[in-house]
Amino acid sequence: MSTHYDVVVIGAGFAGVVAARDLSVQGHSVLLLEARDRVGGRTWTAAGLGRQLEYGGTYVHWTQPNMWQELQRHNIPLQIPTAPTTMYWIAQGTTHSGSPEEYGAAVEPLMSRFFADAREVFPQPFDIGLVDTSAVEKETIADRLAALDLPPYEHDLLDGAMAGLVTSYQDHGVAQFLSCVATYFGSWAAFFETAGTWPIEGGTKRLLDAIMAESKAEVRLSTPVTAVTDDGSTVTVTTRDGDQIRARAAVVAVPLNTLGDITFTPDVPAASRTMIDEKNPIMGSKIWVRAKGELEPFQAVAPVGHNPINAARVEYHADGDTFIMCLCSNGADIDATDTAAVQRALRDFLPDIEVLETACHDWATDEFSKGGFMVHRPGHFTNGAVKLREAHGRIHFAGSDIAGVEAGAIEGAMDTGAHAARSIAANFQLDHSAGR
Structure with a gap:
């Protein structure tokens, strides 16, 4: 099966959800693919101990610009610790x-x-x-x-x-x-x-639900991706089931330790490939x-x-x-x-x-995370991560694992997702101006 969109976003953690929302509300056709049966990535509000618990990323702060803007936009308060x-x-x-x-x-x-x-x-x-x-x-x-x-x-x-x-x-x-x-x-x-210190009142799911309610992106859950190919004019995304989805651009917003499960053509820069191969060591x-x-x-x-x-x-x-x-x-x-x-x-x-x-x-044995929040090995934070944040042709990367500010945090994920969306929208405008 082959379908075509303006943008395919791979990974529905905070980075992917923000990128998909931002692009779709601008009128672009967006498909959001997620390997799990839920959105949220390494944030997950779910039942436990007779309560609703945060099993992954939890804490945010009013000094974080992307996070605070979203919380205020959706009238969601912080929980007093x-x-x-x-x-x-x-x-x-x-x-x-x-x-x-x-x-x-x-x-x-x-x-x-x-x-x-x-x-x-x-x-x-x-x-x-x-x-x-x-x-x-x-x-x-x-x-x-x-x-x-x-x-x-x-x-x-x-x-x-x-x-x-x-x-x-x-x-x-x-x-x-x-x-x-x-x-x-x-x-x-x-x-x-x-x-x-500061959790979101109602959990991370409350904010994710609010962002998703604004989004006009099509969502496909339980859809792992195995390959992303950029031929210079079109990006082709291949799913584990063999479906091929074509788009003008793609955002890859999955954890570093799962990037090795996706074949990129052309491959990522050497410094980024080394970072992918050496992985995030957090197994807490x-x-x-x-x-x-x-x-x-x-x-x-x-x-x-x-x-x-x-x-x-x-x-x-x-x-x-x-x-x-x-x-x-x-x-x-x-x-x-x-x-x-x-x-x-x-x-x-x-x-x-x-x-x-x-x-x-x-999270360490979870197939779609293979580790916890990001703490870079020596040499990667100002090298491989920087290279991944740069546009890779029509492929853009996002996620807290490659964030320059607030690496490993929800804020870092949101920032990179918003940045990828802005970059793609600007490129589309250039294509339009050039008559492509």
């Missing part, structure tokens, strides 16, 4: 506790040292090419931690503060995190707030816990390797129980369905906690 009253942290094999202010005072000078050069390296985070980043792009998080030469207790404090974001310090480059901190005025605390997991009783609001952190749960926080109380969000730097370290194992891990922080139920989606 539960503020912790106690912090627990593991350092030198011992669990410590204190007020958030006491913990913050201990961590602040360490984080400030770690991110001290963020604005120097990225003076204008939206323009990566302003300075030479070749040296910092060789640096891993492990390299930077070692260079600080911290005493064991302070090393574990800093390690624990970072552990919820990474799987392996040796595999993750520091450049992306420096860019994220530079985006928020050089303040690591501001970046951490945007990355993990997010576990929701329903704990018995109304526990005090707390937040807990642990260094990589010291506990399978590296970050935990009370999200809210409901129905007489406490709902806790847990992040594991390596999802393979704990069986999220084993309530006894999750309880043992949490009892390193709260010895009397009783876990009633857990819920989780394994």
